[in-house]
Amino acid sequence: MKLGRLNHIGVATPSIADSIVFYRDVMGATTICEPFDMPDQGVKVCFVDTPGDGGTNGTQIELIEPLPGNASIAGFLERNPQGGQHHMCYEVPDIHAAKAEFEAMGKRVLGEPRIGAHGTPIFFVHPRDMGGVLTEIMETPKGDH
Numbered sequence: 001m002k003l004g005r006l007n008h009i010g011v012a013t014p015s016i017a018d019s020i021v022f023y024r025d026v027m028g029a030t031t032i033c034e035p036f037d038m039p040d041q042g043v044k045v046c047f048v049d050t051p052g053d054g055g056t057n058g059t060q061i062e063l064i065e066p067l068p069g070n071a072s073i074a075g076f077l078e079r080n081p082q083g084g085q086h087h088m089c090y091e092v093p094d095i096h097a098a099k100a101e102f103e104a105m106g107k108r109v110l111g112e113p114r115i116g117a118h119g120t121p122i123f124f125v126h127p128r129d130m131g132g133v134l135t136e137i138m139e140t141p142k143g144d145h
């Protein structure tokens with residue numbers, strides 16, 4: 001595996017609206033996208049940009065709030081009612097090659113690649129196989145290579 005760009009840090013929250021106020025007023029975030037629902041993934045999503053070197057090439061905080069009926073984040077929020085750091089997402093050039101590599105290393109890939117919040121294929125690797133970190137792997141958007 002070749003470590004790729006940290007695309008985002010997933011942060012689960014019981015309320016994206018409250019988290020937006022926090023990232024704007026406490027953290028001074030200036031670029032916060034309009035929240036949007038991803039019903040097939042059972043989440044409401046909102047990206048908060050973080051500046052990188054010279055204000056560009058930063059990463060993002062991906063705020064995720066469970067939509068009614070979502071089990072996975074609801075379970076996390078039962079254990080962590082205030083929310084918290086949920087997953088880390090790294091980019092790869094080829095999602096299928098990456099999936100085969102993780103499986104060859106005996107890591108539990110959770111489900112088949114599906115379209116994530118950036119519109120490219122993603123999959124997750126079980127936290128128990130990743131040092132306790134739920135890890136999302138995302139194919140780099142075309143043109144971003």
Ligand SMILES: CC[C@H](C(=O)O)C(=O)SCCNC(=O)CCNC(=O)[C@H](O)C(C)(C)COP(=O)(O)OP(=O)(O)OC[C@H]1O[C@@H](n2cnc3c(N)ncnc32)[C@H](O)[C@@H]1OP(=O)(O)O
Pocket residue numbers: 010038041043045062064071072073075076085086087089110115116117118122124126127128132133134136
């Ligand atoms: C819209 C897509 C968007 C994007 O970026 O494109 C997203 O990122 S959506 C993010 C939400 N979707 C997912 O997280 C899908 C993958 N997650 C899962 O399949 C589950 O959350 C799973 C299997 C990781 C955990 O399932 P569950 O919450 O039901 O808890 P379990 O009791 O089964 O947990 C087993 C074990 O793992 C520990 N755990 C659970 N969640 C996390 C976490 N976020 N980070 C670290 N560890 C986690 C949990 O404590 C259990 O530990 P154990 O010691 O075995 O008790």
Ligand SMILES: [Co+2]
Pocket residue numbers: 008010062087089136
């Ligand atoms: Co994510």
